[in-house]
Amino acid sequence: MSIPEAAPTSKREVEQVETVTIRFVGDSGDGMQVIGSEFTKASALAGNDLSTFPDFPAEIRAPAGSLAGVSGYQVHLGGRTVYTPGDAPDVLVAMNPAALKTNIQDLRLGGMLIVNSGAFNEANLEKALYKKNPLEDDALKKNYRVVPVEMNTLTQHALEGSGLSSKEVARCKNYFALGMLYFLYGRPTEPQVQSIRAKFTKKPEFADANIKVFQAGHAFAETSELFVNTYRVPAAKLRPGLYRNVTGNQATALGLAAAAKLSGRQVFLGSYPITPATEILQESSYFKEMNVVTYQAEDEIAGIGSAIGASFGGAIGCTTTSGPGLALKSEMIGLAVILELPLVVVNVQRGGPSTGMPTKTEQADLLMALFGRHGEAPMPVLAAKSPGDCFYSAMEAVRIAIKWMTPVLLLTDGYLGFGSEPFRIPEEGELQPFAVKYQTTPNYEGGKFMPYLRDAKLIRPWAVPGTPGLEHRVGGLEKDSLSGMVSYDGMNHEKMVKTRAQKIANVVEDVPDLEVFGPAKGEVLLLSWGGTFGSVRASAEALHGKSVAHAHLRWLNPMPRNTGEVLRSYRKVLVPEVNNGQLALYVRAMFPGIDPLQHNRINGKALNISEIVAKVNELLG
Amino acid sequence: MSELRENPVNEYLRLDRLPSIWCPGCGIGTTVNCFTRALTESKLDLDKVAIVSGIGCTGRVAGYMNLDSFHTTHGRAIPFATGLKLANPDLKVVVYSGDGDLSAIGGNHLVHAARRNADLLVVCVNNFTYGMTGGQVTPTTPISAVASTTPYGAYEETFNLPNLMDACGAVYVARWTAFHVRQIAKSMGEGLKKKGFRFIEIIAPCPTLYLRRNKLGDGLDEMKYYKEKSVVKNGADTREVGLDYHDKIVVGKFVDRERPTLEEAMDKRFTDVLGAKYVPYTSPGKQPLA
Ligand SMILES: Cc1ncc(C[n+]2csc(CCOP(=O)(O)OP(=O)(O)O)c2C)c(N)n1
Ligand code: SF4
Ligand SMILES: [Mg+2]
Numbered sequence: 001m002s003i004p005e006a007a008p009t010s011k012r013e014v015e016q017v018e019t020v021t022i023r024f025v026g027d028s029g030d031g032m033q034v035i036g037s038e039f040t041k042a043s044a045l046a047g048n049d050l051s052t053f054p055d056f057p058a059e060i061r062a063p064a065g066s067l068a069g070v071s072g073y074q075v076h077l078g079g080r081t082v083y084t085p086g087d088a089p090d091v092l093v094a095m096n097p098a099a100l101k102t103n104i105q106d107l108r109l110g111g112m113l114i115v116n117s118g119a120f121n122e123a124n125l126e127k128a129l130y131k132k133n134p135l136e137d138d139a140l141k142k143n144y145r146v147v148p149v150e151m152n153t154l155t156q157h158a159l160e161g162s163g164l165s166s167k168e169v170a171r172c173k174n175y176f177a178l179g180m181l182y183f184l185y186g187r188p189t190e191p192q193v194q195s196i197r198a199k200f201t202k203k204p205e206f207a208d209a210n211i212k213v214f215q216a217g218h219a220f221a222e223t224s225e226l227f228v229n230t231y232r233v234p235a236a237k238l239r240p241g242l243y244r245n246v247t248g249n250q251a252t253a254l255g256l257a258a259a260a261k262l263s264g265r266q267v268f269l270g271s272y273p274i275t276p277a278t279e280i281l282q283e284s285s286y287f288k289e290m291n292v293v294t295y296q297a298e299d300e301i302a303g304i305g306s307a308i309g310a311s312f313g314g315a316i317g318c319t320t321t322s323g324p325g326l327a328l329k330s331e332m333i334g335l336a337v338i339l340e341l342p343l344v345v346v347n348v349q350r351g352g353p354s355t356g357m358p359t360k361t362e363q364a365d366l367l368m369a370l371f372g373r374h375g376e377a378p379m380p381v382l383a384a385k386s387p388g389d390c391f392y393s394a395m396e397a398v399r400i401a402i403k404w405m406t407p408v409l410l411l412t413d414g415y416l417g418f419g420s421e422p423f424r425i426p427e428e429g430e431l432q433p434f435a436v437k438y439q440t441t442p443n444y445e446g447g448k449f450m451p452y453l454r455d456a457k458l459i460r461p462w463a464v465p466g467t468p469g470l471e472h473r474v475g476g477l478e479k480d481s482l483s484g485m486v487s488y489d490g491m492n493h494e495k496m497v498k499t500r501a502q503k504i505a506n507v508v509e510d511v512p513d514l515e516v517f518g519p520a521k522g523e524v525l526l527l528s529w530g531g532t533f534g535s536v537r538a539s540a541e542a543l544h545g546k547s548v549a550h551a552h553l554r555w556l557n558p559m560p561r562n563t564g565e566v567l568r569s570y571r572k573v574l575v576p577e578v579n580n581g582q583l584a585l586y587v588r589a590m591f592p593g594i595d596p597l598q599h600n601r602i603n604g605k606a607l608n609i610s611e612i613v614a615k616v617n618e619l620l621g
Numbered sequence: 622m623s624e625l626r627e628n629p630v631n632e633y634l635r636l637d638r639l640p641s642i643w644c645p646g647c648g649i650g651t652t653v654n655c656f657t658r659a660l661t662e663s664k665l666d667l668d669k670v671a672i673v674s675g676i677g678c679t680g681r682v683a684g685y686m687n688l689d690s691f692h693t694t695h696g697r698a699i700p701f702a703t704g705l706k707l708a709n710p711d712l713k714v715v716v717y718s719g720d721g722d723l724s725a726i727g728g729n730h731l732v733h734a735a736r737r738n739a740d741l742l743v744v745c746v747n748n749f750t751y752g753m754t755g756g757q758v759t760p761t762t763p764i765s766a767v768a769s770t771t772p773y774g775a776y777e778e779t780f781n782l783p784n785l786m787d788a789c790g791a792v793y794v795a796r797w798t799a800f801h802v803r804q805i806a807k808s809m810g811e812g813l814k815k816k817g818f819r820f821i822e823i824i825a826p827c828p829t830l831y832l833r834r835n836k837l838g839d840g841l842d843e844m845k846y847y848k849e850k851s852v853v854k855n856g857a858d859t860r861e862v863g864l865d866y867h868d869k870i871v872v873g874k875f876v877d878r879e880r881p882t883l884e885e886a887m888d889k890r891f892t893d894v895l896g897a898k899y900v901p902y903t904s905p906g907k908q909p910l911a
Contacts, residue, residue: 063642066641273751273754273757273770275756278754278755281770282757282772285770286772288773294759294770298726299725356693
C-alpha cells in the first residue's frame with residue numbers, strides 16, 4: 001500500500017468521511033480520557049452518532065511512562081448508525097513511546113499516526129522497552145501516515161511567560177493534541193474554549209493556559225504542512241429529540257431512578273464499591289431529589305441484605321456489583337428467591353475469576369447468573385446490549401421484579417459500563433408507568449391474610465409490614481404454600497420448588513419474540529447476547545447480501561418463545577462471545593439437537609467486527 | 622566522589638516489580654520503607670516471615686516484598702493469615718492492608734482475630750478512603766469529608782480503630798502517621814517480636830483521591846499537617862483517640878499487654894483435657910514422613 005506524502009500546499013482538500021475511529025493514547029497522567037471525552041462532546045454537538053470506549057489500567061496510577069500505565073480513549077463517530085467504538089482506529093494519537101508500543105498494532109494499515117515526538121527521549125524509550133527510536137523506523141512510515149509533532153516544545157512555546165511551573169506546562173499538552181484534531185475535523189473552537197473555562201473556574205490561570213495551548217494546537221495544524229487533508233463527518237440521521245452522552249453505568253443509574261418515578265416507589269440502592277460497577281452507586285448518590293436512597297454498605301453481603309430488607313419494607317431494593325461481589329451475594333439471592341420479594345441485582349461483568357482483570361470486560365458470568373446458586377433457585381436474567389440500553393434494561397428489570405415478585409438479575413459489562421453513546425432522553429409520557437399495588441386488605445376466608453396465596457400467574461401479594469391485619473412472617477426456611485409458615489413437609493417443598501419455577505417460566509409473557517435481522521432462513525445465524533450486540537450487528541451489516549442473519553437475546557431467562565424456531569431456520573448457528581462458550585453451552589442444553597459453533601475471544605476487549613466477518617465467511621465457504 | 626551504595630531497602634524489595642503503582646506523594650511507600658527497616662533491625666530469618674494482604678492500593682505491598690507473600694481477596698487477608706499461621710506455627714505472619722479492606726469488608730474477621738488473639742501483626746494503612754476503586758467513603762472517613770459516594774460529605778460515625786482493637790483484646794495497639802517514620806519502624810519492630818494479635822494503624826496521605834477531593838493540598842501539605850497536628854500520647858486511653866476531620870491526631874503506643882495466643886490457648890486446652898494423647902501441630906516441613 002502506498003501512503004501519500006504530505007502535500008506541500010496550504011490549500012487542503014476537505015474529505016468527506018462516513019465514519020472515523022480515533023484513539024487517544026498516552027500515560028495515565030496525560031489526560032487522554034479528558035480530551036477523548038471533549039472530542040466526543042464536540043462530535044455529538046455536530047450531530048454525529050457515536051460510540052466510545054475508555055481503556056485504562058487497573059491501577060489508579062501505574063508508573064509514569066510504563067507500558068502498564070498506558071491509558072486510552074477510543075471514539076467512533078459517523079454520519080450513520082454507529083454500533084461499536086470501532087475495531088481498528090483510523091487515527092491514533094500517541095503521546096509517548098509506551099502508548100505507541102501498546103497500540104500501534106491496532107492502527108489500520110494506512111491510518112494516521114499523530115505522535116508526540118518530543119516524548120521519545122531515551123528514558124521513555126527504555127521504559128517502553130524500545131531498543132531504538134521507532135519513529136526513525138522506515139516500516140512505520142511505510143505502513144502508516146506518520147505525523148510527528150513536537151508537542152512538548154510547542155506547548156512550552158505557547159506558555160512562555162505564563163509563570164506556570166514546567167510540570168504544570170507539561171500537563172497542558174493534551175489540549176495541544178485536541179486543538180489539532182479540532183482543526184482536522186472542522187469542529188468549532190468556541191464551545192471548547194467555554195468548556196475549558198467552565199472546567200477551571202476556580203483556577204483561571206489554568207483555564208488560560210489550556211486555552212492557549214488548545215488554540216496553539218489548532219493554529220499549528222492549520223499552518224503546518226504535515227496534514228494532507230481535513231475531514232468532515234456528516235451529521236447522522238438520529239431520531240429527533242434531546243440527546244446526552246451517557247456511559248452504560250450512568251444509564252443504569254438513570255434507569256433505576258426512572259423506575260422510581262414510574263412506579264411511584266422509592267428505589268433503595270444498597271451496594272459496595274467494585275470496579276467496573278462503582279459508578280452506578282456514585283452516580284446515584286447525587287440523586288437526592290429523585291426518590292433514590294443510596295447506602296454504601298460495609299461489604300457486598302450487607303449491600304444486598306439491606307436491599308432485601310428495603311424490599312420487605314415496600315421499597316424497590318437494588319444492588320450493583322461485579323463478579324466477585326456477585327459470588328458473595330449469591331446466598332442472599334437465594335433468600336430473595338425463596339422469599340419472593342422484588343429485588344434487582346445488577347452485575348457489571350469484568351475479567352475473572354477472582355480479582356482477575358478488574359478494568360477489562362468479559363461475559364463470563366452468564367452461567368453464574370443463570371445457575372450459580374444453591375438449591376433450585378431460578379430467576380429472570382436479562383442483559384443490556386448497549387450503553388444507552390442499560391437505561392431501558394434497568395427499568396425493565398425493576399418492572400419485572402415488582403410485577404412478578406422476584407429477584408431479577410441484570411447483566412451488563414465493563415465495555416458497556418465504561419463505554420458511552422448519545423442517548424435520546426425520553427419525553428414526558430413516553431415511558432409507561434407501572435404503579436405498584438401493595439396488598440392492603442385480607443385475602444382469605446375469615447379476614448385472614450395468606451402471604452403465599454397466589455394469583456393465576458402464581459404471583460404472591462406484597463404487603464408492607466405495619467399494614468393493619470396483614471402481619472406476616474417471611475424467612476429463609478421452606479414455607480407452607482399458603483400461610484408462609486415454616487414447613488418441613490417434603491411434598492410441600494416439592495410443590496413450592498415447582499411453583500417458584502413455573503412462576504419464573506410464566507415471565508415469558510413479558511419477553512418479546514426474538515427478532516431476526518436479515519434473511520428469515522438461510523446459511524448462518526449469528527446469535528449474540530449482552531454487550532456483543534454492536535459488534536455482531538455491525539458484522540451482520542457488513543455481510544449484507546449473504547445468507548447471514550443476526551438475532552440478539554436480551555432475555556436469557558426465560559428465553560423468547562420463538563428462540564428454538566429461529567435457531568432451527570439456519571444451517572449453522574454461530575455464537576460470538578467474550579467468554580469460553582457459555583451461551584453456546586446453554587443453547588445446547590436448552591435446545592437439544594442444536595450445536596452452535598463458537599467464536600470466543602477472552603482478551604478483555606470487545607469483539608472485533610473483522611474477526612467475526614472472517615469467521616462467517618469461512619463458514620460460508 | 623564516594624561510591625554509590627545500593628539503597629539498603631533493596632534487599633527486601635522485588636526490584637523487577639518497581640517502580641510501584643503508587644501515585645507520587647502516596648503514603649503507602651513510606652510505610653514500606655519503615656517495614657523494611659524494622660525487618661533489618663529485627664534480624665529475623667526472612668524465610669520465616671510471610672506477608673498477607675487483601676485487595677487495594679495498600680494490598681499491593683505484598684507483591685513488592687521479597688518475602689513469601691499472599692495477595693488474597695478483598696477483606697479476607699486475616700482468615701488466610703490465620704490459617705497460614707496455624708498450619709505453619711514457625712512463621713511470623715504479617716497482614717498488611719488498607720482501612721477499607723480491614724475494617725469494612727474485613728471488619729468481622731478483624732474483630733474476631735483480635736478476640737481470639739490470633740498470632741498476627743496487622744498493619745493497617747488508613748488513608749480514609751478506598752484508594753484502589755477511586756475514593757469512596759470508608760468506615761474511617763471523618764464526618765464531613767467528601768468521597769465519591771458521599772458527594773455532600775460523610776455523615777456516619779467512624780471507627781476509632783485503636784479503641785476497637787483494644788476492646789476486642791488486641792495485645793499491642795499503636796497509631797502513627799506517615800510523618801513518624803522512626804516511630805513506625807520501632808513499633809513495627811516491637812510488633813514483629815511480640816506474640817498475639819498486634820495492630821498498628823498508620824495514617825497516610827492519598828493525594829490523588831482523598832486530599833484532592835477535600836482540597837487538602839498534596840502529600841507534602843499533608844505531612845505538614847501530621848507534623849503540626851499530631852500529639853504523642855503513649856498509653857493514652859483509646860476511648861479518647863477518635864479522629865475528627867482534619868483535626869488533632871493522637872499517636873503513640875496505646876496498648877502493650879500479655880494474653881495467651883490462639884495457639885497457646887488451644888494447646889493448653891487440649892493438653893489439659895487429652896494429656897499425652899494430644900499431638901500439637903507442627904509446620905508441614907517438620908513433619909516426619911510417614
Ligand atoms: C469482593 C470484592 N469487592 C470489592 C472489590 C473492589 N475493591 C478492591 S480494593 C477496594 C478498596 C480498597 O480500599 P482500602 O482497603 O482502604 O485500600 P487502599 O486502596 O485505600 O489502600 C475495593 C472496594 C473487590 N476487589 N472484591
Ligand atoms: S490512589 Fe491514593 S492510595 Fe492509591 S496509590 Fe494513589 S495516592 Fe496511594
Ligand atoms: Mg484506604
